[in-house]
Amino acid sequence: MLEKRYEPKDIEKKWYDFWIENEYFRAEGKSDKPPYCIVIPPPNVTGSLHIGHALDITLQDIMIRWKRMSGSNTLWLPGTDHAGIATQNVVEKDLQKQGTDRHALGREKFIEKVWEWKKLYGGTIINQLKSMGASCDWSRERFTLDEGLSKAVREVFVRLYEEGLIYRGEYLINWCPRCHTALSDLEVEHEEKQGKLYYIKYNFADQDGHITVATTRPETYLGDTAVAVNPEDERYKNLIGKMVRLPIINRDIPIISDEFVDASFGTGAVKVTPAHDPNDFDMGKRHNLPFINLLTGDGKMTEEAGPYKGQDRFECRKNVLKDLEGMGHLEKVTDHAMAIGHCYRCKTIVEPYLSNQWFVKIKPLAEEAMKAVKEGQVKIIPTGWENSYFDWMENIKDWCISRQIWWGHRIPVWYCKECAEVIVSRETPAGCKCGSKELVQDEDVLDTWFSSALWPFSTLGWPEDTDDLKTFYPTSVLITGFDILFFWVARMMMMGLKFMKEEPFRHVYIHALIRDAEGQKMSKSKGNVVDPLKMTELYGTDAFRFTLAAYAAQGRDIKFSEQRVEGYRHFLNKIWNVARFISMNVTEGEAASLSIKVKSLSLADRWILSRLSVVCADINKSLEEYRFNDASSYLYQFIWHELCDWYVELIKPELYGENADSKKAAISTLVHVYEVSLALLHPFMPFITEEIWQQLPCKKNDDSLCIREYPSAAEGIEDKEAEEKLNIVMDAVTAIRNIRGELNLSPSLELQALIKASNNAEATLNENITYIAKLAKAKDIKIGSDIQAPKHAATAIKPAFEIFVPLEGLFDFDAEISRLNKEMSKVEEDIQFVDRKLRNEAFISKAPQAVVEENKNKYNEYMEKLKSIQGNIDKLNQWR
């Protein structure tokens, strides 16, 4: 006998351990079964589970468990990402607390420290994934800095270099002065902000007068090497070639002309700072201007800044403005909206910074990646994201992959101290071809996303030709949020196609972002995060998972509300109680012999089996299409409203009755339908279903629900006739309940029911009179085509029959007449609506014949109903 309430806590761990012990999640490297594979989006090793992970994990686990049960050789490959900058930041913070830093430690020691840290805390997120029920194959867990994955990284780097797709050069990149490293364009977050536009006067060097330039970053004037104007700009045409003198530092620079300049913006004259602005960089190249670097790596001014040397960049700005103003060089200041770039890891304002970096020449890779989606090898779901994908790929720029940090894959490039030879190699080289042994490795490491880009094949063993790789590549689907579509998905596409010659996954399912109940993005700083671990603690993992699945409609963000989790906890309680109901009605001895015997099935049995068949098909189809919300809604609807509200109630007379055969049929059907329901539910709520299933008194072919075959429509028996018939019965029950409710009659009061039925309905109702008696709490039910309405009776009119409920003594003429009047005005509206259509000639001639027919039928039906109601009202008025 089950406990009165479902208590998730102990049960969850018990079953997870059981699954692991029995290796149910273990994939086969070689198998006759069809392969199904998902690689997990590897969470940062520093991370802890947030609600976005929870959604991600839940959806993946649903797909994986569903496919596993459906007979696939299923691999869900888990792992973590070394998260270069983020992890380094965390460990550096630790060091800071101890009053030291990484430079004091030295590179080698520091990296040791990070590994130590990883050993201590890196398992946190993995354990949290397990607590969500994730059915990953943990024997294949990977880490992006593993030996194998590092080998893949080197292989890819060297091959791209050899093909000329990786190069090194001095360019303007995004620099984070706090993290002390270059960032790719993607790692810079732009935020629209109200800023200022400063107008600065530059005097001519050899004549009176000045030209005014506008800038948002006045301190960069120190690095100006020209002023540019548009060649067509009449105002400045005659000034081209003249020199202006920079205030304070008194450097003379030329006025040049360049098409790039927009004459309508600001003053139409642009200061050109080639070392600190991307556009100016291009102009500098075009006009051969000097590049003056004003900044050090940590955002302080260099010697080039003259009197401002050593000042912080923002302090310098203040001082420059003060000085310019003092000397009368600041003409005016206006408000100006602009988007400033911030480091995505630490939110510091980034600087365009001139330095030597490694880049991937990306266009050729992007073209293949676009083609794969255009030609349909890869399907992005929902398709709306394809636009963003193409848009980004088309405008892509070379990818800066070197980072000036220590934690990560060190760039496999060595420089000879003797002859300046550059050696790019898979293996650490012993010496230079010039004979020197004096080699130094490049100091930089690779962008973390470089190794993540290889994840779908590096984790399967590439560059070795492993069984896993042969079996599981391309993987089946990638499930992730849109926030890393470019960071990760796009790059996996490029690398997968490049090195495997095949797309990394057949489908990409992009799910929503979870926001708080007000629609705000969740963030630690806003303090509006929903902690998934708290949810699982409060409501159980299953209820939480089901909530996430129910929320996961395509193409819309999720506004998360805790109330909804509570609602689904009630659903679990309902499921739990059906199990209790079964255990109370099935004795141990009976259990083993249960089977569905078609010939002794009652109408209710046939009906629920038919419904089961339909819902099995619906759920499989929904999952096929990644319609998680539909699947969960089908489950909820079927189990609660059909199985519990109707079927269980319908069979109670049989369970408590004397007829052994029909009792047996009812119990068999109930247990069967419930067992199948548990299987249907299992991918969504693995723990409670396993717990109940293990205790369910019926024959099972498997040791765990998680490997039971996933139900198909064949587990039910489709039977439209039974559905139609039972609908008539349900109609009758509802009609009587409706009278009871609306006339405020006590639920305990037994009502008499007289049913005037058409021939079809008469037989059906007669055969199922006990159902009606029980569910509507009715007695002395009489059914016939010649039933007459008694004097003091409430009436209900349905298409197939009319019901009269005699209410001697309790009868209230006014109440009943007003009920009927309400009903009548509804029907009158209906008639009007259909009539308008039928009188429209265009409708008759142009609408499909079936639609016209349908409306005609409706019209007749409504007219019948109207006649009946009117008749009843007339009688009541006569009698009263």
Place this chain on the structure above:
RNA sequence: AGGCGCGUAGCUCAGUGGGAGAGCGCUUCCUUGACACGGAAGAGGUCAGGGGUUCGAUACCCCUCGUGCCUACCA
């Protein structure tokens, strides 16, 4: 600045070219032998506004308003 999405019951959201659906909340009644985390019966919506296409539009097209996001080198 461009692009994308959203606006449907009090709240959170499904949905569809042929009379508007769910969950929660609300109202009334009910401790009936699985379940009060329950049962039964209800109330509640010009499907943002305006125009167009159509026999027919909440759905398709255009505009407006509101709202959210992504991309972008306007100094």
